[in-house]
Amino acid sequence: MLRQVFEFHRSMVQNLNSGLLTIDLAGEIIFANKVAARLLGLEVSDLLGKKVVDLFNKSEDGEAFLRECTRRGQRIDEWEAQLFHPQYRQITVGIDxxxxxxxxxxxQGIVLLLRNLTEVMEMRNQVKRMEQLALLGEMAAGLAHEVRNPLAGIKATAQLLEDFLMTNSTR
Incomplete structure (x- = not known):
């Protein structure tokens, strides 16, 4: 019975949708599920014993994260971080x-849940670019309107002048 419970929990942890890491007080990874390893582009065996700060693209970001984890002694929700990935160079993850x-x-340690936010960040950037392009379009339309207003006045004046010259030349 105990073995079944153990196997059930092992399977549950290994098949989570999120990457799962456990670190000790020194910041060393003492457990990693296969989703975390895949997300980080490493093998589980390569993660074990590794300092969690070494996963961050900038070590000062990793150190700040570790300080926050140990200082609070409570939950951290949605910490966004840039982590190193051997294939993609960096990925954006959300960490709980x-x-x-x-x-x-x-x-006993700190449990970290990792979610890949790279695609979400790319979509955010794309929406931001689209908003900037829309704003640029509005500015261009406004500028065109401002240019057309004086041109319309000039055209009307030129037409009046032409009409005036035509009537004076026929006399």
Whole structure:
């Protein structure tokens, strides 16, 4: 029975939709599921023992994240970070973190859930570019309107002048 429960939990953790890492107080990865390894472009065995700050594109970002995790001693929701990926150079991930304690309230580690936000960020950037293009289009339309107004006045004046000259030349 105990073995079945263990296998059930192992399967559940390995098949989450999110990457799962557990780190100790020193910031070393002590557990990684296969989704986290795939997300980071590494093997599970390559992640174990690695410092979590080494996953960040900028080590100061990783250090700030680790400080925040250990300082709070509570949950962190939706921390956006740029992590290193061997194939893509970097990926944007959302990280949720929870402080783990045992029954005596002793620190056991920090659980990290990772979600790939690279596509979401690309869509955000695309929407931002489209908004900028729409704004540029509005500005161009406004500019065209401002140019047409004096041209219409000049055209009307030229027409009056032409009419005036025509009537004076026929006399």
């Amino acid at each position: 973190a929870a402080y783990m304690e045992d029954t005596r309230n002793s620190f």
